[in-house]
Amino acid sequence: MAFTNRSIAALALFAALALPVLDATAHDESKYPDWSGQWRRPRGLATQWDQDKPAGVAQQAPLKPEYQKMLEWSIADQAAGGQGLDTRFTCITNGMPRMMAVIQPIEFVILPNITYVHFEAFMPRRIYTDGRDFPKDAEPSFAGYSIGKWSDTDGDGRFDTLEVETRNFKGPRTVEFSGIPLSEDNQTVVQEKISLDKSNPDIMHNIITIIDNAFTRPWTVDKRYRRDRNVVWFEDNCTENNHHVVIGKENYFVNHEGYLMPARKNQAPPDLRFFNAAGK
Amino acid sequence: MLHRLFTGTLILAASLTLALTPASAFDESKYPDFQGQWKRKLGTVNSWDETKRPGIPQDPPLTAEYRNRWEASMADQAAGGQGNDTRVTCISNGMPRMMTILRQLEIFIRPEMTLIVFENNLPRRIYTDGRGYDAKDNIPSYNGYSIGKWIDENGDGKYDVLEVETRNFKGPRNYEPSGLPLHDDNESVILERMYLDKSNPDTLVNEITTIDHALTKPWKVVKNYRREKNAEWYEDLCTENNNHVMIGKENYFMSADGYLMPAKKGQQPPDLRYFNTTGN
Numbered sequence: 052m053a054f055t056n057r058s059i060a061a062l063a064l065f066a067a068l069a070l071p072v073l074d075a076t077a078h079d080e081s082k083y084p085d086w087s088g089q090w091r092r093p094r095g096l097a098t099q100w101d102q103d104k105p106a107g108v109a110q111q112a113p114l115k116p117e118y119q120k121m122l123e124w125s126i127a128d129q130a131a132g133g134q135g136l137d138t139r140f141t142c143i144t145n146g147m148p149r150m151m152a153v154i155q156p157i158e159f160v161i162l163p164n165i166t167y168v169h170f171e172a173f174m175p176r177r178i179y180t181d182g183r184d185f186p187k188d189a190e191p192s193f194a195g196y197s198i199g200k201w202s203d204t205d206g207d208g209r210f211d212t213l214e215v216e217t218r219n220f221k222g223p224r225t226v227e228f229s230g231i232p233l234s235e236d237n238q239t240v241v242q243e244k245i246s247l248d249k250s251n252p253d254i255m256h257n258i259i260t261i262i263d264n265a266f267t268r269p270w271t272v273d274k275r276y277r278r279d280r281n282v283v284w285f286e287d288n289c290t291e292n293n294h295h296v297v298i299g300k301e302n303y304f305v306n307h308e309g310y311l312m313p314a315r316k317n318q319a320p321p322d323l324r325f326f327n328a329a330g331k
Numbered sequence: 332m333l334h335r336l337f338t339g340t341l342i343l344a345a346s347l348t349l350a351l352t353p354a355s356a357f358d359e360s361k362y363p364d365f366q367g368q369w370k371r372k373l374g375t376v377n378s379w380d381e382t383k384r385p386g387i388p389q390d391p392p393l394t395a396e397y398r399n400r401w402e403a404s405m406a407d408q409a410a411g412g413q414g415n416d417t418r419v420t421c422i423s424n425g426m427p428r429m430m431t432i433l434r435q436l437e438i439f440i441r442p443e444m445t446l447i448v449f450e451n452n453l454p455r456r457i458y459t460d461g462r463g464y465d466a467k468d469n470i471p472s473y474n475g476y477s478i479g480k481w482i483d484e485n486g487d488g489k490y491d492v493l494e495v496e497t498r499n500f501k502g503p504r505n506y507e508p509s510g511l512p513l514h515d516d517n518e519s520v521i522l523e524r525m526y527l528d529k530s531n532p533d534t535l536v537n538e539i540t541t542i543d544h545a546l547t548k549p550w551k552v553v554k555n556y557r558r559e560k561n562a563e564w565y566e567d568l569c570t571e572n573n574n575h576v577m578i579g580k581e582n583y584f585m586s587a588d589g590y591l592m593p594a595k596k597g598q599q600p601p602d603l604r605y606f607n608t609t610g611n
Contacts, residue, residue, distance in 0.1 A: 078357045078359060080357055141570055142421065142570040143568060143570050143571055144566070144568055160439070160441075160446070162439065167448070169446075169454060171453070172453075174449075174450065174451075174453075174566060174567075174568075175448055175454065177564060190565055190566075192565070192566035193566060193568070194566055284456065285470065285472075286423070286453055286472035286473060286474055287453070288422055288423050288453070288473065289570075290420050290421040290422050290569075290570060291422055296576055296577070296578060297576075298576060298585060298589065298590075298591050299585070299588075299589025299590065300589060305577075305578055305579065306605070308579070309578065309579020309580060310578075310579065310601075310602055310604060310605055311578050311601045311602070311603060311605065311606075312605040312606075313605065313606055313607075317607065318606075319606075320603045320606040321590075321591045321601075322590055322591070323591060323600045323601075324590060325586065325590055325591065325592040325593065326591075326592075326593055326598075326599075326600040327593075327597070
C-alpha cells in the first residue's frame with residue numbers, strides 16, 4: 052500500500068514536472084491538419100476564378116449591370132491587344148481574392164497564433180488566429196487584413212477547417228485575368244473555408260465567398276488545390292524581364308533590343324513634351 | 332527494494348510522458364527566441380557596413396576593376412542616374428543586400444527550415460534539414476540557396492547560433508544603394524552567423540561575411556537588428572506608384588500627370604522607330 056502511495060506520488064510529481072516542458076513553448080502540430088507541402092492548381096486548369104467554368108463572361112459572375120459592362124469592355128480591350136482591367140502586367144500584386152487562384156504554388160505555415168500563406172510571386176498573407184478583432188486603424192492593402200478561426204468540425208480532437216474573413220482593402224482589384232471587377236469602394240468581404248478533401252488528403256478545398264458591392268449577391272466558388280510533396284520553390288520576380296511599360300494610362304512594350312513598341316494597333320507613341328527637342 | 336520500485340515508477344512515468352509527447356510537436360524551447368519584428372538599428376541608414384556612411388566611407392576591399400565600376404555608379408547617381416542600383420526596377424535586392432532590412436523582417440523557425448519574411452522582398456528559406464547544395468530546387472536566384480546549421484555554442488542544451496551559407500546566385504546584385512557591386516560571375520558565397528546579443532536579447536546580431544571575386548579578401552560586417560515587439564506589418568509593393576520607367580538601358584521618370592520625362596540632364600528621349608508616325 053505504501054509502495055502504491057509512493058508510486059502514485061512519484062507519478063504525480065513527474066507529471067507535474069513534465070507538464071511545463073510540454074506547454075507554453077511547444078507548438079503541438081498534431082492539433083492542426085497536415086497542410087504541409089506545396090499546393091497547386093488542379094492539372095489542366097487555367098487561373099479562372101470558378102474552376103468549373105471557362106474564364107470571362109462564362110464565369111457568370113453576379114455582377115450588377117454597370118460592372119458587367121466594365122467586364123465586357125475589359126474583355127474587348129484585351130481582344131484588341133490591351134490589358135483591360137487586369138493590372139497584373141504592371142507587377143502589382145493580384146491581392147485578395149484573386150491571389151488565391153494560385154498562379155504559382157503556395158505554402159501554408161501553421162503556427163498557433165497565425166497561419167501564413169506563402170506565394171512564389173507575392174508577399175505572404177498573414178491570417179491571424181489569435182482571437183484579435185479587425186483593427187480600426189490598419190492601413191488598407193491589396194491582400195486585406197485576414198482573421199481566421201480553426202474548428203474541429205468532425206469532433207476528433209484535431210482542427211480540420213480554417214475559416215477566414217478578410218477585409219480592409221485597397222484597389223483596383225479583379226477576380227480573374229479577364230478583368231471581372233470588384234467595386235471601387237473596396238468594401239469587399241472575402242470569406243474562406245479551407246479544409247482537406249475528406250476522401251483525398253492531397254486535395255484542398257478553399258470555399259471562397261466574395262461579398263462586394265459590384266455584385267447582386269454573394270458569390271461562392273469551391274477552389275481545389277492539389278498537393279505536391281516534392282517541393283521545389285522558385286523565385287518569381289515579376290519585374291524581372293517584364294517587357295510591359297506603362298506611361299500615363301498607356302501600356303507599351305519594350306522589345307528585346309530595348310526599343311519602345313506599340314502594344315496594340317495604331318497606338319500613339321508617348322508624348323515627349325518634357326524632352327528638349329535639341330537633345331533628340 | 333522500495334528504492335528500486337520508485338526508480339522503476341519514474342522510468343515508467345518518463346516513458347509514458349515521452350509517449351504522450353506528440354511526434355510532430357515542435358519544441359520551440361530548443362531554439363532561440365527570434366520572434367517578433369526586426370528593424371534596422373536606430374540611427375543607421377541602409378549602408379552595407381552599418382557603422383559607416385554609404386558610398387566611399389564603406390572602404391570595401393574591391394578589386395581595381397570593380398572599384399572603377401563602383402565609382403562610375405556613384406558618378407552616374409550624382410548626375411541623376413541610378414548607377415548600378417537596380418532597385419529602381421523593383422527587382423529584388425537579393426543577397427546579401429536584403430539583409431540590410433530596408434523594411435522590417437520576421438524570422439520564424441521550424442526544425443527543417445528557418446523562414447525570413449520581408450515586407451518588400453520574397454521570403455528567404457534557410458534549410459536546416461541536412462540537405463546539400465545538390466537539391467533539385469537549387470537554381471540560381473537573387474536570394475541564393477541557403478543552408479543553415481543550428482549550434483549550441485554555450486552547451487546549455489539550447490541552440491543559440493544559426494550559421495548559414497548561401498550560394499548559387501544570379502545577378503546583377505549589389506550591397507547598397509551606392510551600387511557597390513558583386514562580381515558578374517555570381518559565384519558569391521555569403522556566410523552568416525545569427526544570434527541574440529548576450530547582453531540584450533532584443534538585439535539580433537548578424538555577422539555577414541561575403542566571399543566574392545570582386546573582392547580582394549572576404550568582407551565581414553556586423554549588422555544589429557532591433558526587435559519591435561509591437562509589430563505592425565504593411566504591404567510594401569515596390570511597383571505601386573513607381574514612377575521610374577526603364578526603356579532599354581535608360582531610366583526615365585513619369586510625371587504626376589503621366590508624361591515621360593528625362594531623369595537626368597540632357598537625356599535623349601526614347602527611340603520611337605516602331606511607331607507609325609501617321610498614327611500620332
